[in-house]
Amino acid sequence: MSTLDLRGLTPAPVTPFTRDGDVDYDAIARLGSWLGSVDGVKGLVVLGHAGEGTFLTQDEQVRVIAAFKDSVDGRLPIIAGITGEGTAVSVEEARRAVDAGASAGLVYPSHGWLRFGYQEGAPQDRYKAIYEGSGLPLILFQYPDVTKATYNLDTQLEIAAQPGVFATKNGVRNMRRWDREIPVLRRENPDLQILSCHDEYLLHTVFDVDGLLVGYGGLAPEPLVELIAAGKAKDYPAARAIHDRLLPVTANVYHRGSHMEGTVALKEGLVARGILEHATVRPPLLPLAEGAGAEIAAALQSAGLSAVTVPA
Numbered sequence: 001m002s003t004l005d006l007r008g009l010t011p012a013p014v015t016p017f018t019r020d021g022d023v024d025y026d027a028i029a030r031l032g033s034w035l036g037s038v039d040g041v042k043g044l045v046v047l048g049h050a051g052e053g054t055f056l057t058q059d060e061q062v063r064v065i066a067a068f069k070d071s072v073d074g075r076l077p078i079i080a081g082i083t084g085e086g087t088a089v090s091v092e093e094a095r096r097a098v099d100a101g102a103s104a105g106l107v108y109p110s111h112g113w114l115r116f117g118y119q120e121g122a123p124q125d126r127y128k129a130i131y132e133g134s135g136l137p138l139i140l141f142q143y144p145d146v147t148k149a150t151y152n153l154d155t156q157l158e159i160a161a162q163p164g165v166f167a168t169k170n171g172v173r174n175m176r177r178w179d180r181e182i183p184v185l186r187r188e189n190p191d192l193q194i195l196s197c198h199d200e201y202l203l204h205t206v207f208d209v210d211g212l213l214v215g216y217g218g219l220a221p222e223p224l225v226e227l228i229a230a231g232k233a234k235d236y237p238a239a240r241a242i243h244d245r246l247l248p249v250t251a252n253v254y255h256r257g258s259h260m261e262g263t264v265a266l267k268e269g270l271v272a273r274g275i276l277e278h279a280t281v282r283p284p285l286l287p288l289a290e291g292a293g294a295e296i297a298a299a300l301q302s303a304g305l306s307a308v309t310v311p312a
């Protein structure tokens with residue numbers, strides 16, 4: 001397995017839609033081309049939560065992977081969210097992702113585990129089957145501690161040690177677990193790339209990681225690249241200054257009733273940045289309340305994040 005290097009910023013971009021709700025491939029070209037032009041961006045994760053990946057048909061999923069790959073001229077790895085509930089269907093999904101040009105997969109927990117929890121060993125089996133069935137290098141996805149799909153430390157360690165697993169995207173949102181588990185994961189798997197996905201707690205996690213894998217990176221890649229550099233330099237004042245400058249944006253995008261609304265807010269933000277023409281989402285997502293777009297635009301402006309020029 002050739003190891004991908006995600007030690008930097010890996011945005012998880014939205015999937016743009018036309019006003020009629022079809023996938024907007026022209027907008028994907030603009031979004032991907034812009035993100036790919038930002039120094040420090042190491043790859044793109046498509047079909048994630050921010051990408052409304054599970055709201056797409058199988059056919060759309062493969063076309064979206066290929067479209068993002070085209071948008072970066074193949075210069076950056078495209079990592080596909082693998083979300084199927086059953087292991088066998090996830091293996092098929094991973095094979096389709098390989099055929100469409102994905103370089104890696106971000107494996108979601110099986111959805112039923114969120115409610116019921118998982119049987120011991122089942123997550124390890126899921127990763128093993130997907131890697132053996134597709135050859136796709138995989139990212140271990142650690143869900144929040146408040147869900148029953150969060151993996152205990154032993155489960156994370158066992159998955160991290162399996163062939164094919166090269167990184168973890170950690171969103172545990174429990175600082176006691178973060179402080180205790182991240183050092184052990186690093187000690188036991190020195191090559192495992194540790195990526196935070198705590199969009200709303202980036203300052204608090206950036207000093208311990210190799211990079212960030214976040215939907216936020218698809219809206220504000222420039223300051224997040226700076227934040228990662230500050231984290232690696234252990235430069236708290238610099239990181240704090242970026243965090244404070246971004247706080248109005250963070251609040252408008254992620255301090256909402258539900259993390260799901262963050263996806264709609266990201267699209268509103270991309271309208272303000274000149275990448276999207278409108279913030280159409282697919283149900284069950286709903287538009288934000290009247291005026292939210294203007295508030296997000298004002299927050300971006302206050303953070304110095306203006307409209308961007310998309311590379312030709």
Ligand SMILES: N[C@@H](CC=O)C(=O)O
Pocket residue numbers: 048049050170171197198199214215
């Ligand atoms: N950043 C969120 C959503 C990403 O998939 C998370 O923590 O999981």
